[in-house]
Amino acid sequence: xxxxxxxxxxxxxxxxxxxxxxxxxxxxxxxxxxxxxxxxxxxxxxxxxxxxxxxxxxxxxxxxxxxxxxxxxxxxxxxxxxxxxxxxxxxxxxxxxxxxxxxxxxxxxxxxxxxxxxxxxxxxxxxxxxxxxxxxxxxxxxxxxxxxxxxxxxxxxxxxxxxxxxxxxxxxxxxxxxxxxxxxxxxxxxxxxxxxxxxxxxxxxxxxxxxxxxxxxxxxxxxxxxxxxxxxxxxxxxxxxxxxxxxxxxxxxxxxxxxxxxxxxxxxxxxxxxxxxxxxxxxxxxxxxxxxxxxxxxxxxxxxxxxxxxxxxxxxxxxxxxxxxxxxxxxxxxxxxxxxxxxxxxxxxxxxxxxxxxxxxxxxxxxxxxxxxxxxxxxxxxxxxxxxxxxxxxxxxxxxxxxxxxxxxxxxxxxxxxxxxxxxxxxxxxxxxxxxxxxxxxxxxxxxxxxxxxxxxxxxxxxxxxxxxxxxxxxxxxxxx
Amino acid sequence: xxxxxxxxxxxxxxxxxxxxxxxxxxxxxxxxxxxxxxxxxxxxxxxxxxxxxxxxxxxxxxxxxxxxxxxxxxxxxxxxxxxxxxxxxxxxxxxxxxxxxxxxxxxxxxxxxxxxxxxxxxxxxxxxxxxxxxxxxxxxxxxxxxxxxxxxxxxxxxxxxxxxxxxxxxxxxxxxxxxxxxxxxxxxxxxxxxxxxxxxxxxxxxxxxxxxxxxxxxxxxxxxxxxxxxxxxxxxxxxxxxxxxxxxxxxxxxxxxxxxxxxxxxxxxxxxxxxxxxxxxxxxxxxxxxxxxxxxxxxxxxxxxxxxxxxxxxxxxxxxxxxxxxxxxxxxxxxxxxxxxxxxxxxxxxxxxxxxxxxxxxxxxxxxxxxxxxxxxxxxxxxxxxxxxxxxxxxxxxxxxxxxxxxxxxxxx
Ligand SMILES: Cc1cc2nc3c(=O)[nH]c(=O)nc-3n(C[C@H](O)[C@H](O)[C@H](O)COP(=O)(O)OP(=O)(O)OC[C@H]3O[C@@H](n4cnc5c(N)ncnc54)[C@H](O)[C@@H]3O)c2cc1C
Numbered sequence: 001x002x003x004x005x006x007x008x009x010x011x012x013x014x015x016x017x018x019x020x021x022x023x024x025x026x027x028x029x030x031x032x033x034x035x036x037x038x039x040x041x042x043x044x045x046x047x048x049x050x051x052x053x054x055x056x057x058x059x060x061x062x063x064x065x066x067x068x069x070x071x072x073x074x075x076x077x078x079x080x081x082x083x084x085x086x087x088x089x090x091x092x093x094x095x096x097x098x099x100x101x102x103x104x105x106x107x108x109x110x111x112x113x114x115x116x117x118x119x120x121x122x123x124x125x126x127x128x129x130x131x132x133x134x135x136x137x138x139x140x141x142x143x144x145x146x147x148x149x150x151x152x153x154x155x156x157x158x159x160x161x162x163x164x165x166x167x168x169x170x171x172x173x174x175x176x177x178x179x180x181x182x183x184x185x186x187x188x189x190x191x192x193x194x195x196x197x198x199x200x201x202x203x204x205x206x207x208x209x210x211x212x213x214x215x216x217x218x219x220x221x222x223x224x225x226x227x228x229x230x231x232x233x234x235x236x237x238x239x240x241x242x243x244x245x246x247x248x249x250x251x252x253x254x255x256x257x258x259x260x261x262x263x264x265x266x267x268x269x270x271x272x273x274x275x276x277x278x279x280x281x282x283x284x285x286x287x288x289x290x291x292x293x294x295x296x297x298x299x300x301x302x303x304x305x306x307x308x309x310x311x312x313x314x315x316x317x318x319x320x321x322x323x324x325x326x327x328x329x330x331x332x333x334x335x336x337x338x339x340x341x342x343x344x345x346x347x348x349x350x351x352x353x354x355x356x357x358x359x360x361x362x363x364x365x366x367x368x369x370x371x372x373x374x375x376x377x378x379x380x381x382x383x384x385x386x387x388x389x390x391x392x393x394x395x396x397x398x399x400x401x402x403x404x405x406x407x408x409x410x411x412x413x414x415x416x417x418x419x420x421x422x423x424x425x426x427x428x429x430x431x432x433x434x435x436x437x438x439x440x441x442x443x444x445x446x447x448x449x450x451x452x453x454x455x456x457x458x459x460x461x462x463x464x465x466x467x468x469x470x471x472x473x474x475x476x477x478x479x480x481x
Numbered sequence: 482x483x484x485x486x487x488x489x490x491x492x493x494x495x496x497x498x499x500x501x502x503x504x505x506x507x508x509x510x511x512x513x514x515x516x517x518x519x520x521x522x523x524x525x526x527x528x529x530x531x532x533x534x535x536x537x538x539x540x541x542x543x544x545x546x547x548x549x550x551x552x553x554x555x556x557x558x559x560x561x562x563x564x565x566x567x568x569x570x571x572x573x574x575x576x577x578x579x580x581x582x583x584x585x586x587x588x589x590x591x592x593x594x595x596x597x598x599x600x601x602x603x604x605x606x607x608x609x610x611x612x613x614x615x616x617x618x619x620x621x622x623x624x625x626x627x628x629x630x631x632x633x634x635x636x637x638x639x640x641x642x643x644x645x646x647x648x649x650x651x652x653x654x655x656x657x658x659x660x661x662x663x664x665x666x667x668x669x670x671x672x673x674x675x676x677x678x679x680x681x682x683x684x685x686x687x688x689x690x691x692x693x694x695x696x697x698x699x700x701x702x703x704x705x706x707x708x709x710x711x712x713x714x715x716x717x718x719x720x721x722x723x724x725x726x727x728x729x730x731x732x733x734x735x736x737x738x739x740x741x742x743x744x745x746x747x748x749x750x751x752x753x754x755x756x757x758x759x760x761x762x763x764x765x766x767x768x769x770x771x772x773x774x775x776x777x778x779x780x781x782x783x784x785x786x787x788x789x790x791x792x793x794x795x796x797x798x799x800x801x802x803x804x805x806x807x808x809x810x811x812x813x814x815x816x817x818x819x820x821x822x823x824x825x826x827x828x829x830x831x832x833x834x835x836x837x838x839x840x841x842x843x844x845x846x847x848x849x850x851x852x853x854x855x856x857x858x859x860x861x862x863x864x865x866x867x868x869x870x871x872x873x874x875x876x877x878x879x880x881x882x883x884x885x886x887x888x889x890x891x892x893x894x
Pocket of ligand 1: 007008009010011012013014030031032033036037038039040041042043044045046047048049170171172173199200201202203204207222223224265307308309310311335336337338339340341342
């Protein structure tokens with residue numbers, strides 16, 4: 001019998017798992033996919049929002065500002081990149097300046113540190129290359145960028161190290177109340193648990209309904225992006241929003257922690273919750289709108305397109321509370337943007353809600369909050385590189401050329417994956433295949449390493465779990481070439 | 482820090498030929514650094530025929546062609562380090578590399594030859610929208626999977642782009658029992674060699690559609706189909722009414738090669754926006770003195786035979802530079818006009834008398850006339866039955882001493 005079953009291995013579920021791993025409670029996380037960071041936590045804007053955007057008094061406003069403040073310590077403990085690059089909301093007209101004033105006022109009410117209105121000159125000085133139509137901006141120094149899937153994978157690893165069980169490839173399809181606990185069907189397993197934390201992202205309304213709580217629904221809103229080559233991305237220093245107008249929220253131009261710039265997201269309502277395809281028209285829409293902020297976008301150097309799906313709750317706010325219908329159920333649902341920014345605070349609140357619901361929370365004496373892993377090869381000094389290769393020659397074998405990822409880090413990642421290793425699961429943890437050749441060169445090598453380390457035959461290795469097999473069989477001339 | 486006279490980066494056909502020639506030209510210490518397990522570069526996975534007709538007067542497979550050069554290393558004293566990845570080359574010709582066997586290597590070279598080859602353009606660079614399932618491969622990646630990993634990448638295949646690797650892979654997939662439904666080419670002509678179109682496509686009844694592209698990819702986990710549409714030849718934009726769904730499980734991309742110039746850029750050498758390679762003189766010296774470039778890292782070749790020749794020029798010059806025999810003086814620019822897209826070299830030294838210019842045209846000419854000018858003076862004129870963007874052209878000219886610009890011009894005859 002588990003004390004807590006978390007449903008969903010996104011950033012929210014994994015943050016909750018990691019927060020709970022500090023206590024002497026028995027925790028399991030069930031995830032439908034073969035890896036964590038499979039839903040919205042894989043493809044989003046990667047921004048740790050400052051918190052001026054949310055309506056004062058909402059869960060979003062409170063959890064965003066609190067979550068943002070927790071990021072420095074969290075990322076340091078987990079060795080996840082975080083860069084406080086600051087954000088600007090750009091104004092292009094008199095009306096926009098009024099909108100900035102409203103955001104500024106929100107920021108003050110929400111307790112966002114350091115927000116400031118800037119003149120056009122101050123704005124251009126801070127971020128060169130902006131359109132000369134920019135008339136001013138709202139500056140938030142606490143706006144930051146991180147890597148959402150790396151954070152999610154790191155939370156998962158650290159939670160596992162501290163005793164949380166991760167049950168992968170196990171969708172929750174049935175929940176029954178059995179006296180003082182729940183019996184949950186997750187994939188092949190029947191799980192008994194005292195509490196269930198619903199962190200099922202876009203499908204959280206369905207999981208809630210399985211528990212007998214139909215008090216909300218979730219709609220899907222897709223966001224599409226264009227990512228640019230690092231070599232052409234130096235212009236993006238800060239996160240650049242556009243002032244919200246009657247026309248919409250605008251699109252972002254921003255850097256990633258890896259030094260690529262991107263433009264996006266769009267906002268497309270759709271009925272299919274799992275459709276992450278990029279529409280053909282998205283590219284023109286994005287470039288037209290983003291060029292208003294930065295006229296000289298590196299449109300000749302895109303490296304990929306991607307999309308994520310926002311989980312938009314019918315209540316208009318994050319749903320973080322104990323269910324009124326099922327006392328065993330704690331909701332962490334409707335976590336749309338700024339869900340990434342809020343995740344650490346949501347996790348903390350989930351723990352508190354469990355405590356209020358009667359879970360005894362006794363701290364572990366041996367909790368290990370640090371994710372202990374070697375420094376990344378690409379960040380090492382020449383001396384450190386020499387030393388690393390001396391210790392383990394697999395550091396001297398570079399598998400991904402574009403991102404300089406050695407075999408040692410790929411092997412480490414394969415061992416760290418909670419489910420069946422796939423090429424994309426390795427990519428999320430190491431960046432192998434994320435560079436300008438997009439895995440054209442290293443994918444077969446990564447497959448060889450997966451075969452060697454995990455014993456999965458080449459022809460059964462998948463791109464991203466499930467039925468996404470890379471090859472359909474063995475070649476006729478096997479052994480000849 | 483280790484010192485060598487000539488360091489060659491890359492052990493493909495360009496690097497091997499450059500190293501051999503450098504040694505022959507008198508360099509005492511020559512070192513080749515190759516990141517793969519074995520030398521040969523991309524030729525290792527090209528197990529089909531068609532290499533060496535010009536250079537050896539004989540049709541060889543890729544590995545056979547490479548092996549001829551590898552065999553010649555024997556006894557020369559040239560040092561070949563495989564599994565060695567170069568991380569940086571500075572303007573001062575200092576090289577940082579890593580390998581499992583040697584750890585971190587720091588090498589000072591008197592001359593450097595860049596021969597890193599090229600990589601394939603990807604789906605992302607083309608901005609093909611849609612899903613992101615398994616089953617979308619660059620042709621070279623699929624080729625490696627079949628030829629070196631003994632895996633079959635797919636059974637119902639659409640190929641986008643009629644570059645040579647795509648054409649070769651079309652035939653290879655047919656041999657493997659797969660069905661190749663079509664090859665789509667955005668342009669009104671193929672960038673592949675005519676002999677490959679005949680032998681790989683026509684002999685296997687595979688249709689080749691010009692002015693056609695893939696506009697969408699469908700399938701959540703594995704490719705289930707693609708949308709194919711004709712493009713307006715003037716704008717290259719898809720014509721929505723012509724869009725159709727083609728059921729398939731694999732999309733192979735053969736949409737161009739991009740020289741791998743990340744290291745070239747760390748040397749500060751000036752680049753050519755058209756070739757995506759460095760700007761060089763007739764010795765294949767970049768604008769960074771003592772740093773030379775050859776093969777596909779300089780500009781994309783269609784025949785390996787030309788790569789070997791170009792590499793020999795660079796290798797010999799690198800040795801001479803290391804021995805203090807190259808004086809960098811004034812140069813004259815090489816420019817292009819009419820139908821010429823680019824020409825290599827981009828500049829020549831004032832004392833250069835016999836110049837071999839390699840160039841490509843931007844569209845098909847049938848028949849074509851090519852003229853080379855020095856300043857206003859016509860120095861050579863040639864007529865050609867046909868010129869296409871897929872085939873690299875060469876013209877030799879005798880130069881009078883002087884500093885006037887040289888210009889290559891092509892037009893319809
Ligand atoms: C386009 C876009 C841009 C965004 N930008 C930002 C941003 O810049 N900053 C920010 O703070 N936030 C941003 N967000 C929001 C942020 O990404 C999300 O709030 C956050 O990732 C939500 O995490 P999650 O764990 O709730 O959901 P998810 O990451 O979607 O995880 C839910 C998981 O539950 C699993 N699951 C579902 N049903 C079941 C079941 N029955 N059984 C088992 N498992 C199940 C799914 O497979 C999935 O892995 C953005 C979102 C999108 C889509």
